[in-house]
Amino acid sequence: MGYKTIIEDNIDVLVVGAGLGGTGAAFEARYWGKDKKIVIAEKANIDRSGAVAQGLYAINCYMGTRWGENNPEDHVRYARMDLMGMVREDLAFDMARHVDSAVHQFEDWGLPLMKNPETGAYLREGRWQIMIHGESYKPIVAEAAKKSADKVFNRICVTHLLMDDAKENRVAGAVGFNVRTGNYHVFKSKTVICGAGGASNIFKPRSVGEGAGRVWYAPWSSGSAYGLMIDAGAKMTQMENRIVLARFKDGYGPVGAYFLHLKTYTQNCLGEEYESKWFPALTEMVGKEYLDTEGQHLSHKPIPTCLRNHAFISEVNAGRGPIHMVTMEAFQDPHLEEIGWHNFLGMTVGQAVLWAATDVDPKYENPELTTSEPYVMGSHATGCGAWCSGPEDVSPDEYFWGYNRMTTVEGLFGAGDAVGGTPHAFSSGSFTEGRLAAKAACQYIDDGKAAGIRVSETQIEDRKKEIYKPMETYTVGSNEVVAGTVNPNFINPRQGLDRLQKMMDEYCGGFGVNYMTNEKLLQIGLKKMKIFEEDLEKVAAEDIHELLRAWELKHRFRTSESVFQHTLFRKETRWPGYYYRGDAMKLDDENWHVLTVSQRDRKTGEYTMEKAPCYHLVGENEE
Amino acid sequence: MPTFVYMTRCDGCGQCVDICPSDIMHIDKTLRRAYNIEPNMCWECYSCVKACPHQAIDVRGYADFAPLGHSVRVLRDEEKGTIAWRIKFRNGKKDMELLAPITTKPWGEFIPQLADEAAPSKEMRDSHLLYNEPKYIRLDEGGLHTLESNGLTLKAGVYY
Ligand SMILES: Cc1cc2nc3c(=O)[nH]c(=O)nc-3n(C[C@H](O)[C@H](O)[C@H](O)COP(=O)(O)OP(=O)(O)OC[C@H]3O[C@@H](n4cnc5c(N)ncnc54)[C@H](O)[C@@H]3O)c2cc1C
Ligand code: SF4
Ligand code: SF4
Numbered sequence: 001m002g003y004k005t006i007i008e009d010n011i012d013v014l015v016v017g018a019g020l021g022g023t024g025a026a027f028e029a030r031y032w033g034k035d036k037k038i039v040i041a042e043k044a045n046i047d048r049s050g051a052v053a054q055g056l057y058a059i060n061c062y063m064g065t066r067w068g069e070n071n072p073e074d075h076v077r078y079a080r081m082d083l084m085g086m087v088r089e090d091l092a093f094d095m096a097r098h099v100d101s102a103v104h105q106f107e108d109w110g111l112p113l114m115k116n117p118e119t120g121a122y123l124r125e126g127r128w129q130i131m132i133h134g135e136s137y138k139p140i141v142a143e144a145a146k147k148s149a150d151k152v153f154n155r156i157c158v159t160h161l162l163m164d165d166a167k168e169n170r171v172a173g174a175v176g177f178n179v180r181t182g183n184y185h186v187f188k189s190k191t192v193i194c195g196a197g198g199a200s201n202i203f204k205p206r207s208v209g210e211g212a213g214r215v216w217y218a219p220w221s222s223g224s225a226y227g228l229m230i231d232a233g234a235k236m237t238q239m240e241n242r243i244v245l246a247r248f249k250d251g252y253g254p255v256g257a258y259f260l261h262l263k264t265y266t267q268n269c270l271g272e273e274y275e276s277k278w279f280p281a282l283t284e285m286v287g288k289e290y291l292d293t294e295g296q297h298l299s300h301k302p303i304p305t306c307l308r309n310h311a312f313i314s315e316v317n318a319g320r321g322p323i324h325m326v327t328m329e330a331f332q333d334p335h336l337e338e339i340g341w342h343n344f345l346g347m348t349v350g351q352a353v354l355w356a357a358t359d360v361d362p363k364y365e366n367p368e369l370t371t372s373e374p375y376v377m378g379s380h381a382t383g384c385g386a387w388c389s390g391p392e393d394v395s396p397d398e399y400f401w402g403y404n405r406m407t408t409v410e411g412l413f414g415a416g417d418a419v420g421g422t423p424h425a426f427s428s429g430s431f432t433e434g435r436l437a438a439k440a441a442c443q444y445i446d447d448g449k450a451a452g453i454r455v456s457e458t459q460i461e462d463r464k465k466e467i468y469k470p471m472e473t474y475t476v477g478s479n480e481v482v483a484g485t486v487n488p489n490f491i492n493p494r495q496g497l498d499r500l501q502k503m504m505d506e507y508c509g510g511f512g513v514n515y516m517t518n519e520k521l522l523q524i525g526l527k528k529m530k531i532f533e534e535d536l537e538k539v540a541a542e543d544i545h546e547l548l549r550a551w552e553l554k555h556r557f558r559t560s561e562s563v564f565q566h567t568l569f570r571k572e573t574r575w576p577g578y579y580y581r582g583d584a585m586k587l588d589d590e591n592w593h594v595l596t597v598s599q600r601d602r603k604t605g606e607y608t609m610e611k612a613p614c615y616h617l618v619g620e621n622e623e
Numbered sequence: 624m625p626t627f628v629y630m631t632r633c634d635g636c637g638q639c640v641d642i643c644p645s646d647i648m649h650i651d652k653t654l655r656r657a658y659n660i661e662p663n664m665c666w667e668c669y670s671c672v673k674a675c676p677h678q679a680i681d682v683r684g685y686a687d688f689a690p691l692g693h694s695v696r697v698l699r700d701e702e703k704g705t706i707a708w709r710i711k712f713r714n715g716k717k718d719m720e721l722l723a724p725i726t727t728k729p730w731g732e733f734i735p736q737l738a739d740e741a742a743p744s745k746e747m748r749d750s751h752l753l754y755n756e757p758k759y760i761r762l763d764e765g766g767l768h769t770l771e772s773n774g775l776t777l778k779a780g781v782y783y
Contacts, residue, residue, distance in 0.1 A: 030737035030738055031753075031754040044644040044646065048668070053670055054670065066762050089777070098756070101753065101760045104762060105759060108733055109733050109734045110727050110728030110733055112724045112726065133724045135699070136726055147737070148738070179646055210687055211688055213667075218666050219645060220646075220666075250689075349669045353684050358690060394770055395777075396777050436753070439753060616779075617770070617776075
């Protein structure tokens with residue numbers, strides 16, 4: 001194969017994946033590292049990559065301390081409540097105290113933020129969300145990253161992190177290939193900030209056939225952040241905490257603005273409010289601390305997202321589906337109707353396409369909702385990701401090892417979906433985490449922590465062989481059969497993805513089994529995953545595009561394996577509505593009011609699981 | 624939903640290939656025009672549709688759940704700073720035009736070149752502040768929130 005090896009040497013800060021987290025990192029790194037070499041390696045084109053490719057209609061994380069709206073600790077309390085107690089409150093506080101400065105810069109840069117005509121403050125959609133005309137959100141932050149970076153390498157699928165051959169457990173860069181030229185790219189770097197995003201398409205999606213790409217999180221969210229970091233030996237946390245979304249059926253159009261701004265609400269097929277009737281039984285399951293049916297009514301505390309899902313799922317199982325979103329009232333106001341449509345066009349165009357195709361006019365018909373397949377990510381209403389150090393002035397000893405947002409691998413930092421335990425960061429919080437990681441990475445270098453890094457030729461050559469192996473497998477294996485996709489020597493990436501999704505769905509609590517699993521199922525699943533891993537050695541790629549899919553599949557596999565391990569470890573049902581452990585149907589604070597932390601041994605592939613203490617910053621009630 | 628390309632409008636310029644986040648817009652070698660090589664990995668994100676200089680790309684709802692006969696078209700104009708949409712229902716009863724701003728400023732001009740900013744002082748480096756902070760957090764004279772300033776302490780375990 002005539003692929004060139006292209007080496008980029010002497011990098012100080014390498015940003016792997018420039019979505020919202022990565023662009024924040026590249027931008028900020030220049031300020032703290034005036035003469036540092038900052039390089040971006042991105043799978044797509046940073047102008048339209050990641051979860052924000054189509055834009056956003058809201059910034060979901062903004063404190064508004066400037067307008068006297070909220071303090072960081074209020075957001076910590078909210079995120080903790082929504083995640084049934086399980087967050088890294090140090091990281092959450094740190095993100096929240098900085099996030100407004102990112103948003104104020106976005107406004108300076110030209111992002112259209114809507115204003116409340118009466119107060120002059122940003123127009124609130126809900127307590128934490130502000131409304132924007134965000135079609136160009138991604139091109140705008142990409143512009144900022146481009147201004148700061150020395151070089152941007154678009155269309156590089158990063159497959160592995162490089163490890164230092166001079167010092168155990170220290171990162172030394174990354175490798176990957178160009179999805180157009182096929183060339184092998186080596187990035188030797190003192191630090192790496194991983195912003196490669198969350199994971200869609202690991203659980204079987206509800207839409208099949210041509211619609212298989214109509215997933216809620218982008219189909220290109222390949223779990224690479226997790227795959228890369230787990231393979232490098234980084235500890236992970238809360239990987240069991242997958243998220244299920246209640247969204248408009250089939251198109252997965254967002255509901256936030258509908259609930260919060262348009263004041264639409266849900267009902268079952270009989271036109272009844274159904275949520276509250278499930279709450280007494282739910283309180284039995286999770287305890288009064290998490291759902292106090294009467295108290296909640298008085299305190300107006302929002303109900304955790306997973307518990308609302310639980311009511312939805314239970315109502316449908318009781319035969320009273322579909323659940324409808326009542327839009328017919330709000331949409332009589334032409335202004336609100338327009339907002340309803342803009343909301344889709346700004347971030348999920350497919351929902352508008354679907355309603356146009358099916359003649360659903362929400363002004364005259366209440367559209368159906370559904371609960372999605374699960375997703376693994378760390379910036380929405382869930383907190384999967386790497387176990388990272390917090391900031392010195394906030395974190396307790398167990399959470400602090402020198403540099404903010406540094407994983408347990410030296411020199412390897414995370415941002416956005418990559419960082420565990422920080423739910424509700426969303427776009428603005430992910431960007432902020434990237435900035436925090438960038439400052440810390442520069443400091444790490446200035447402190448001399450990256451001195452003496454060595455990357456052997458063997459490591460570089462071994463990775464190269466590994467990367468292109470699927471193409472060789474294809475060439476050799478295809479010669480044996482006449483034609484077609486059935487081959488006794490290999491599977492192609494699509495076939496592999498189908499198998500992964502089926503295993504995740506049936507054994508790890510996908511929609512197909514009503515989000516239910518137990519120890520037996522998880523163990524069978526893990527056994528099948530082991531065999532699948534052997535088959536993945538024989539995944540075949542016909543061309544460079546398929547090679548991209550092959551590596552995405554490998555990253556998705558590693559993410560999934562970790563989800564299996566974590567789900568098996570946490571023997572309780574912490575988030576009913578996200579998933580259920582049928583053999584431990586109750587929330588169990590006595591044993592499980594902890595964060596789960598895993599590590600995969602780089603040599604043996606064995607997982608070690610441990611419990612880490614959960615620290616709390618704020619009391620239950622607001623003062 | 625998945626994209627397709629009109630034969631007579633596409634000139635093979637490759638803008639869509641350059642932008643598609645899913646790497647599925649490719650140029651057909653014989654026809655020298657673009658097409659969607661993997662519709663089941665399309666997010667109908669419209670990035671390619673917006674980027675095409677000839678409006679050669681359109682979207683036809685996913686075959687497994689969207690009936691034929693609808694249309695959602697778009698024109699994005701960086702100069703004017705607007706995006707214009709037109710939505711037509713299958714039954715012809717609804718035909719909507721919607722317009723939104725995409726920026727309030729000329730492209731990129733108001734994004735600072737951080738290499739040209741004054742270098743951060745040692746105090747700044749030793750602090751927990753980021754670029755433009757503390758000013759940009761509250762746009763007043765207030766400093767960064769700390770546990771102390773907010774009267775907080777960390778406690779392990781369940782206490783509420
Ligand atoms: C439909 C939808 C609606 C949302 N609504 C809102 C909202 O209203 N408000 C809000 O604030 N947030 C919203 N979010 C959440 C927000 O988009 C995410 O929180 C945020 O984008 C996460 O940032 P990230 O940097 O972690 O990941 P991303 O932004 O997804 O970036 C990941 C980057 O890594 C790249 N990458 C992946 N794999 C590799 C690899 N192997 N090699 C190199 N590069 C790679 C990707 O191409 C991408 O550029 C929404 C998300 C979705 C999907
Ligand atoms: S951008 Fe438009 S004209 Fe250019 S190759 Fe793509 S479809 Fe053809
Ligand atoms: S709509 Fe998006 S995913 Fe689909 S082909 Fe165009 S750019 Fe690619």
